């Protein structure tokens with residue numbers, strides 16, 4: 235077990251990370267201290283690293299600690315914490331998945347059952363590095379979890395490698411496909427087969443989709459998408475023209491188009507194409523572009539006349555994380571859930587970002603030892 239609390243500091247796009255040491259946060263009543271075992275690089279962090287959109291101006295001279303898609307073991311329990319959010323007894327050393335933000339539970343949106351739209355959720359992510367709880371991101375050895383952050387024990391048959399993507403990518407996809415109500419018989423297109431994309435193939439099938447079509451341009455992403463449940467893949471290196479890709483989706487859906495298209499590339503450049511893939515009454519789900527300051531072409535008259543809608547999801551409720559853990563437990567022996575990530579030591583964080591950025595790896599996973 236690490237006795238120091240190392241963390242990777244991010245300063246600005248284009249600058250390397252720096253590893254620094256911090257105190258291990260003591261747990262306050264109602265919270266707990268987690269020893270991080272692994273932490274993935276999420277697409278949203280790739281946007282920060284590249285400086286996409288307005289993120290190009292996001293400069294922190296003293297550095298800040300990124301990282302949120304992670305898993306770990308209970309290091310210390312705060313007063314009064316005896317169970318997870320399923321009521322299962324919780325002990326030091328237990329492996330857990332956690333909600334990486336903290337809905338307040340008492341604002342207007344939380345009260346109306348929309349905790350994913352709580353405006354207080356991300357306050358715990360900001361604060362001075364020399365003030366408790368110090369390390370507020372998971373690119374660190376230890377992380378403090380506050381009262382109000384949902385926590386779930388990880389079933390024994392689910393490895394750390396499987397569960398590490400649960401608290402962002404997987405829960406996010408589960409919330410998103412719920413939001414656009416993917417249901418039995420739906421034809422679904424997944425744009426982009428990184429971590430979220432391959433999960434989306436599996437969850438769409440789990441919800442009863444008749445046909446799942448995955449689009450990407452990297453061999454092992456397409457292969458994993460197929461193993462996770464995609465019935466068809468479109469390789470954009472072969473089908474290079476946008477019109478041809480739209481036609482390919484029509485051809486695979488009886489000429490009608492898709493009931494649901496999900497954007498998981500993280501690029502505004504694919505949105506218009508995705509909208510044109512929709513059938514009458516279709517739903518477009520935007521998740522990938524997790525930064526502001528861009529725009530895309532949209533024909534509102536087409537949306538109106540074809541009775542289509544656009545939805546967006548940027549976080550998730552506690553039930554989605556609960557479902558994510560249950561999904562992993564149910565499918566651990568059936569799906570290649572261990573194959574989503576590629577490992578790097580924390581010290582290799584710059585390389586990990588570079589490799590994920592270039593598409594060399596689906597999702598880089600920093601392993602804390």
Ligand SMILES: [Zn+2]
Pocket residue numbers: 276277278302303402403
């Ligand atoms: Zn994320």
Ligand SMILES: [Zn+2]
Pocket residue numbers: 337338339340341342343344345349352353354
């Ligand atoms: Zn709230």
